[in-house]
Amino acid sequence: MTEIDAKIDALVPAWLNLPEIAEMFGVEVTRVRQHVKEGRLIAVRRGENRALHVPAPFIDGNAEDGYKIVKGLPGLLTVLRDDGFSDEEMLEWLFTPDDTLPGTPAQALSENRGTEVKRRAQALAV
Numbered sequence: 001m002t003e004i005d006a007k008i009d010a011l012v013p014a015w016l017n018l019p020e021i022a023e024m025f026g027v028e029v030t031r032v033r034q035h036v037k038e039g040r041l042i043a044v045r046r047g048e049n050r051a052l053h054v055p056a057p058f059i060d061g062n063a064e065d066g067y068k069i070v071k072g073l074p075g076l077l078t079v080l081r082d083d084g085f086s087d088e089e090m091l092e093w094l095f096t097p098d099d100t101l102p103g104t105p106a107q108a109l110s111e112n113r114g115t116e117v118k119r120r121a122q123a124l125a126v
Contacts, residue, residue, distance in 0.1 A: 008044070008088060011095035011104075014056035015046060021054060024067040040074040042087045055091065057106045072114030076105075076121055083125040093124075 018036075022029040036043045036052070043052040061067035080090045094106040101108050105117045 005044075005046070008091050008095070009046070011092065012055045012057075013095075015053040016056050016059060017051050017053050018043065021059060021067075024059060024061075026066075035069065038074075039077055039081060040069055042077065042090060044087060044091070055095070055106070057095075057110055060110060070106075070110050071112065072109055072118065076109065076114065076118050079118060079121045080124075083121065093121075 016024075018029050018032045021041075022032045025032065032041070035041045036054075041054050041058055043054050045051065046053045058070055058073055059067055060070045077090060080093065085093065094109075095104050097104050101113070101116070103111075105120065108114070108117050
């Protein structure tokens with residue numbers, strides 16, 4: 001495990017592999033891979049088998065109502081990529097606590113405070 005892997009693992013509370021997400025969404029794994037390829041989700045290789053995993057907080061919903069990607073995440077990831085962030089840097093920024101939010105940007109996003117999170121991400125480019 002690299003230093004950046006360890007840092008991200010310490011920040012991200014839980015992970016889901018792509019087959020788990022596909023099952024939650026009720027779609028084929030290829031559709032989840034497409035979400036990653038299109039930049040709607042971030043997936044990093046983890047564990048002994050280096051399988052792709054997505055931070056669990058990026059998935060919203062429940063078994064009764066259905067699951068989906070957290071509202072605002074795809075647009076936020078686009079802003080951060082445009083700012084020159086790598087996937088690892090985006091994960092670090094999203095899961096590092098910020099007392100002024102309060103909480104983490106990922107937490108604020110899941111609490112429907114995406115406008116403020118996106119504004120802060122846009123300010124990073126300045």
